[in-house]
Amino acid sequence: MPINDIINFNTWWETGTVNDTPDYKRPLFYELTKYLDERQIIVIYGLRRTGKTTIIYQLIDYLLKNNIKKYNILYFSFDYSNIELRDIIEDYEKYILKKPIKMENSKIYIFLDEIQKLPDWENKIKIYYDMYKNIKFIISGSASINVEKKSNESLAGRMYDFILKTLTFKEYLTLRNINYDINNIKIYASTLGDLFNDYLSKGGFPEIVYEEDAGKIKRYISSIVERISLIDIPEEFHIKNIELLKNILNIIRDQPGFILNYDSLSKDFQVSKETLINYFYYLEYSLIISLVLNFRGSFTSASRKMKKVYFYNSSFLYNYKNVLDYSYYGKLIENFVMQELGARYYFRDKSYEIDFILKNGIIIPVEVKYRNNVNTKNFVKVLKKLNLNYGVIISKDEFMDDIIDNIKIKILPVWYLPLIDVKTLK
Structure with missing residues (x-):
């Protein structure tokens, strides 16, 4: 995937802000903010159309407003491409950070949406989690059996999982x-x-x-x-x-x-x-x-x-x-x-x-x-x-x-x- 397509996902690299996020925030949003500084991966799963992508953009907006550097936030949705995680991260390092992630002194926040569409996603993320101490993964998925079960099997001790239900x-x-x-x-x-x-x-x-x-x-x-x-x-x-x-x-x-x-x-x-x-x-x-x-x-x-x-x-x-x-x-x-x-x-x-x-x-x-x-x-x-x-x-x-x-x-x-x-x- 050309780097321009990745850039299109991350408009805040240019503008410094997230556009059109709803003012209303679900209770889970406030719960998730408590874990953004933790080392563990945040896993958000639930039915389709419950607002997982919206809550991700709200979290990105929250980070930007709390002075996290805009280039230190990467978002990608596997709903639109079957590109490998390795290729995404390598292009991000080469064209955006302009250095290896391990050379960055502050935390890198990587948001991966519809993760269940990436084959063997849990083991691929595990490799990066173990190699890079300064990466904070926030991932979401719609297929419960894929996301919840596989994350518990392969990422035990490395993640906190949360379910986003429909509106009460x-x-x-x-x-x-x-x-x-x-x-x-x-x-x-x-x-x-x-x-x-x-x-x-x-x-x-x-x-x-x-x-x-x-x-x-x-x-x-x-x-x-x-x-x-x-x-x-x-x-x-x-x-x-x-x-x-x-x-x-x-x-x-x-x-x-x-x-x-x-x-x-x-x-x-x-x-x-x-x-x-x-x-x-x-x-x-x-x-x-x-x-x-x-x-x-x-x-x-x-x-x-x-x-x-x-x-x-x-x-x-x-x-x-x-x-x-x-x-x-x-x-x-x-x-x-x-x-x-x-x-x-x-x-x-x-x-x-x-x-x-x-x-x-x-x-x-x-x-x-x-x-x-x-x-x-x-x-x-x-x-x-x-x-x-x-x-x-x-x-x-x-x-x-x-x-x-x-x-x-x-x-x-x-x-x-x-x-x-x-x-x-x-």
Whole structure:
């Protein structure tokens, strides 16, 4: 690649500034600034279109404003070229620094975007990390299984990894300039409920926060799922059965939260059980789906069987059907609660089920009932069976605190859940 193309990535070499970075900064930005002086590599990974490149440019802007020399900052995106890292660094030394990096007395910051597209990237970066003590690598990648897994395997002890998720509902409200008083939240119930529905449809993806056209929103969300499942995964794992991936995704869309039975699906799809296990693995680690384990009395004994399957982001469901019927919307809300809580467990035996079980120093059972005037009778029965004296129900709009048979029940609206700290649920 000609040096001019590398120069085009690094406009601050000429201007001394970064153009058009958003004023709003994600919470992760402030967390990352704490590690810029550390020796370790910063690894940022997450879904496509969550704003990883934006946060990189904001970090570069931060460095420039803190008097880091403009020529000591190098950015490159492998989304646009398959050039080797060695060639990038050699051209940078020759044409920009005009000396070897090891001869530079101050730190060199090297930002590498979409790193998963560079073959054997983890070992190539490891070589430079070990050879040059004054290089600070900040790398990002969209394919979770490639970036997170490989960095942990080859760069253990040499890196800090961070996941950039989609916008939270709080962040969405901030960007929409919506003010509310958390201590008098019921006053804002109608407004926040409507905005929450809009937030669900957009999935917290920053680029479409202000988009109002439902068709454009649907196409945007669909393009993310299709890109990852039909291009990224096949390229990364060299799989050819694209139809099987499509069929798996359609089942999850039709039945979010279904219990995974590899034997049954193997017969339905006429493929081996091992193949199915691999495909679900690819989808989970590419941040398309989330698997939730069956809690069997303790977290260490959670069953590896009877896993529930959800989408990693609820917008993948919201934009599936043109019209959301009430029962399907209830499953969509259940998917969102799993996503919001980061839930990894649920409870089910022959007679009883609880949607999610959280571990927060203590066990917190969470049931999703997307309606008002919630009946707590069955929930209380299950809590008694598990010897628990507390539970949370996620409703449509209802607030309530009650004590039934010495069991404390808290009922909260789904739109209120993302506005509070989950740790305060008990």
